[in-house]
Amino acid sequence: MLADVEVVAETGSTNADLLSRLGELTKPLLRVALHQTAGRGRAGRSWQSVPGGMLMFSLAWPLSRETHALMGLPLAVGVAIADVLHALDLPVQLKWPNDILRDGKKLAGILIESAANKNGGTWIVAGVGLNLQLPETFEANLGRAVADAPWLARMDRNTLLAHLLNALAKAFEQFDQHGFSAFQARWNALHAYANQEVQIIDHGQILQRGFAVGVDVSGRLLLQTAAGQIPVLAGDVSLRPVDAL
Numbered sequence: 001m002l003a004d005v006e007v008v009a010e011t012g013s014t015n016a017d018l019l020s021r022l023g024e025l026t027k028p029l030l031r032v033a034l035h036q037t038a039g040r041g042r043a044g045r046s047w048q049s050v051p052g053g054m055l056m057f058s059l060a061w062p063l064s065r066e067t068h069a070l071m072g073l074p075l076a077v078g079v080a081i082a083d084v085l086h087a088l089d090l091p092v093q094l095k096w097p098n099d100i101l102r103d104g105k106k107l108a109g110i111l112i113e114s115a116a117n118k119n120g121g122t123w124i125v126a127g128v129g130l131n132l133q134l135p136e137t138f139e140a141n142l143g144r145a146v147a148d149a150p151w152l153a154r155m156d157r158n159t160l161l162a163h164l165l166n167a168l169a170k171a172f173e174q175f176d177q178h179g180f181s182a183f184q185a186r187w188n189a190l191h192a193y194a195n196q197e198v199q200i201i202d203h204g205q206i207l208q209r210g211f212a213v214g215v216d217v218s219g220r221l222l223l224q225t226a227a228g229q230i231p232v233l234a235g236d237v238s239l240r241p242v243d244a245l
Contacts, residue, residue: 011033058127058128061125067122075219080168133150195212
């Protein structure tokens with residue numbers, strides 16, 4: 001399935017732009033912004049944009065699956081993006097449920113939103129923010145560890161976008177047919193905190209603590225705790241390695 005492509009100098013949020021237009025779309029649409037003034041992350045968190053230093057885009061794509069059958073989709077998108085970066089000699093790992101890490105620091109984030117398709121199934125909007133080259137002061141001002149990839153910043157943006165778009169298109173088609181089971185082994189192979197002790201945090205409160213085993217066929221994180229192995233749903237929770245707290 002081919003996608004149309006739009007590039008704008010500035011917008012509030014490419015995800016919000018596409019969500020407002022889903023009723024009129026008849027085919028996939030990739031919207032790229034050089035700068036976002038109101039970018040969003042998961043759970044309503046803001047995404048700070050650096051003009052020219054990030055690759056920011058959203059892709060609207062129709063799936064035959066209903067909304068309740070989309071569990072694990074953010075993880076599948078993470079696998080697709082990680083595969084592209086690995087092919088470009090950029091080793092990355094995945095942090096459950098929606099971050100891509102380089103050397104333990106956040107390199108990219110993913111936000112999946114969805115709405116019912118009037119023709120059946122679901123429109124999904126996958127937003128991606130990928131750090132390319134950040135100012136030296138950015139990490140200190142942000143207050144948390146982030147990574148960039150300056151050599152990717154020197155790559156032709158259209159070529160990089162084409163690689164990512166092709167990978168995402170294949171991932172969406174594969175997910176539509178098989179669900180997250182088609183991505184489970186690949187995600188676990190890229191798991192940043194495999195067998196490490198982690199905490200699951202919700203609004204500052206520790207919900208669970210255990211060793212991160214991996215993800216199951218639905219994309220749930222499996223924790224080995226004193227009470228046995230338990231699955232954790234994404235929701236609005238965050239994962240933190242114990243030694244980083």
